Amino acid sequence: MRSFSEYNPIVVTVWFFSVTGIAMFSSYPLLMLISLLGGVLFFTVRNGISHGKEHIFFWVLFLILTLANPLVSHNGKTVLFVMNHNPVTLEATLYGLNSATMIVGVLYWFRSFTQIMTSEKLLYVTGALSPKLSLILSMALRFVPLFSRQSVKINNAQKAMGLYKDDNIIDDIKGKSRVFSILVTWALENGIITADSMEARGFGTHRRTHFCRFRFRGSDIALIVVSIALLVVTAFSVGIGSLDFSFYPSISVKTPGKLGIAGIISYIALIMIPIIIETEVSLRWKYLRSGI
């Protein structure tokens, strides 16, 4: 029993890029709507009703993006009204609405993605792509708290020596920049020592092994196979043109054939996978607790 965020990071990444990839590269309004609703649903399933500010930001952005297109682009047949001698058309407004739905949907997905992919998981995924880059990333991540701790130490030492006061702005800035300068020198020297220590322990003599918390289990393989299969169906139906929609010069809807419907259904299924997993886990948890 694992929640979606506890699956192998590679699986989670593949799933996220399938969902957002389809949302970004298709322009079929129904798919955009599904992606936006799914994104909002997934975000609220994970976070409850908190994060009010982010929701407000996203929806203000939605409004701005919708209105931006008809003000700039004047394509389209149906003129709603004329502003500053420029026609504002229905088609351009709907096009803006469609783009806004896509962008805000993808933003919601990436907000959840950033929450799920902690730096540890990122290192695992980049380690699969390039061990050396992942090592640099992990060292940089480790340096940030180290530097902030060291800067507190330097700051205290400088103050104790009576070198600056922080109630005088000019003195404060001068003192702070001296602390920063000392910190940089220390950081570079410390980096050299780290590098020498790494080499002394045999870094670079053969392939690097690393501690790894994540393994591929049966359910991981099942999830990755299912998401890739659903992605292929949707991508095929988008790519072959059975989910086409054109806004200009006038809106023309082609009723989607069997393949189009299959694409839409598989996209819904793809988006529902983690939501189903989360609900199933929480239901089972409640059931187990009620049995005690």
Added chain:
Amino acid sequence: MLLIRNKELRKVIKITVPFVIIPLVTILGALVFNEKKHIIISLAVALLSLLLFAAGFEKKSTGTRRMVMVAVMTALCFAGRFIPFFKPVAALTIITALYLGGEAGFLVGALSAVLSNFYFGQGPWTAFQMLAWGLIGFCAGILSKKLLKSNVILLLYGALTGVVYSFIMDIWTVLWYNQSFNMNLYIAALVSAVPYTVSYVVSNVLFLCLLAKPFGEKLERIKTKYGI
């Protein structure tokens, strides 16, 4: 571990990506998608070039010391992005490139984009940000002799990269919004981004002014002391 462990495979990637796949993607993209979906092509090219760089870097034997220096500079960039309004990332990338070479500059720019976006929001723009900052560093590395000679040229380069960064990111904004390139939208995006462009230019010039010399001395000292 998974992708680029195999030496042969690395070699294949290194040869095919720049000479075969990237041009193929561009041409096929233009033909198949009827010039409508520039976004797919641009994202694919950005990702492929990052992959190419990773493959090249993986193959080379970079010294451990140099690698740790890159990590130190990346951490400083990452911390610097928390300063409100003025961001020293591009300036620090340029300084790194001047003293440690273009490759180190590319790495610092690209990696600090990925890392800091964990706090500032990851998104499809990350690939473009990585490429933009990385290229700013890489070009600084190529031009390092001229930039080191005169302070004025260095500050001009800083100001120019601030503008170029904004222009690149706005191309991406338009492509994402509209799926194909639209000049009106691009101009609108550029105009609405003017405050940001100004802040990029000001912070690049400001931080290059403040940091170029002291950082240069420190890096130079480390280089002569330890022979990197």
